[in-house]
Amino acid sequence: MAMAMAPSSSRVISLLLCLLFTLISHITAQPSFLYHFCMNDKGNYTENSAYHTNLNTLLSTLSSNTEVDYGFYNFSQGQGSDKVNAIGMCRGDVKPESCRSCLNDSRVLLMHRCPNQKEAIGWYDNCMLRYSNRSIFDTMEPDPTYFLWVGINATDMNQFIQVLRNLLESLRTNASSGDSLKKYAAGSTAGPSFQTIFALLQCTPDLSEQECDDCLVRAISNINDRCYGLTKCRIGKPSCNLRFDTSPFYDSTADASPSSPSKESPPPPVTNTNATSTKGKSNSTGIVIAVVVPIFVVLVLLISVCIFIRARKRKRSFHNHNDTNNNISYWLPTKKGG
Template identity: 55%
Template sequence: MRVAAISRMFILFLCFPFLKFISLGSAQNVCDNGHGNYTANSTYSTNLNTLLSSLSSDTQIDYGFYNFSYGENSNIVNAIGLCRGDLEPEECRSCLNDSRVDITQACPNQKKAILWSEKCMLRYSNDTIFHKMETSPGYYMWNANNVTELDQFSAVLDDLMKNVTGRAASGDSRRKYATAENSTAINFQTIYGLVQCTPDLSQQECNQCLEGAISEIPTCCNGKQGGRVLRPSCNIRFETYSFYETATTL
């Protein structure tokens, strides 16, 4: 987001059900010690490193969604990589590769972790995470600038986010992503909106996840010119400046 200095990575490890009101520019690391650790050079450690390395180097996937498993029984590792829908494949893989390094360094030896960066999300777990809508842990960010004429801004924003939610949820198993823009009558100010789900969700699950995230806007970002609500299965963002490229149509 534009205001203030921004740490490149925003890291949240699975510890609290919803970590609220994290201000823009502050990186947050919360290590999850409640879901099990692995030891260095263990089978789980080897499986995790193998999986994350192959995830970011897979050149066969060009639509920004990676979901793979490696290992078996108690040493199985499941991972999801999700890139913002406007990223080119090379930029997506670069983002995931950076995330792979950061997620293991920031909180080592954890069996479950999730990391959101500006352009991609990476998460792994020893539990099943595929085809499963998850709304926590969650993460908020907001633009420091305030809007004028809040009621009008909120009404336009609400219509905009409802529009992109329906379009994203109707996407296929490769991409559930949509962007749009709408102008207010306030100095012809334009609001830009983006929503995205992991495409392994059903249309109904994606709708539900996004609607829940949008309902958090008054809590996290009321009166702000921009905001983000990040969840494991979906994310939303709005700004008064363009922050995405035109999405590729599959």
């Protein structure tokens, strides 16, 4: 005879199913990075440590700050060995609301992709976020570098390369000469075969003009490594990035100058400590982990629900059987090998 499930059991199962739905919804809604690096050689932090608390507080503050509207955030939290430094930079044509939304997505995903890592960096299409336990302000860092490209060769390769080089050199000068709030330049030019070439260059504005220029020179030279003769390419570094395409990808109506030129960027502590990391680390491992781990958690929870329901039914059936014989009995799992 089938037995009705106890109200307490129904509440527990409903709660578990609600948690599962919330987890699945969060995983589905979270966009993936274009690329990211976990600096495994820079040290780890433990859960609920002072560093972990400072990191959570700092990234939450950074992504919700409404006073900064020029797309660059450089804040610190904590003291001594527990101090966390973070930089968030949005693409120069991105509006403040979209910028904060992008950085909020970044803080959630970067800590998930690089659990317990004291230093990490990740790029979305609209923003870049990095954090570290060392000073990362006012310091040009050309590595690690990521490349994203599409294997479409230009029809007139030599002419395309020459036109692209001229455009990038012009934009490099404009970007590096920007002020302490924004070092960004975007533009287009007519290319061969009736194509238009669009390009964008940007540095973190805490760099000097010379440091920005040096970083962009390195990025432009990296085109020869992976993107020579191709019509679409992105190259990202901690301190600068570039992108070119034969399709428009930026808001040409956005003002390249800072929206609030009277504001000053918060003065961070200055340190000349540079970091190095392996160039070109694959992002595929992080994508697999991000997908497999949540699925595994979901499966474990589902199995737990099934075991719980089955155990409840077996326990109730057993007790009912013994109660009819006026006996007191205890249900125990069958011992293997017994």
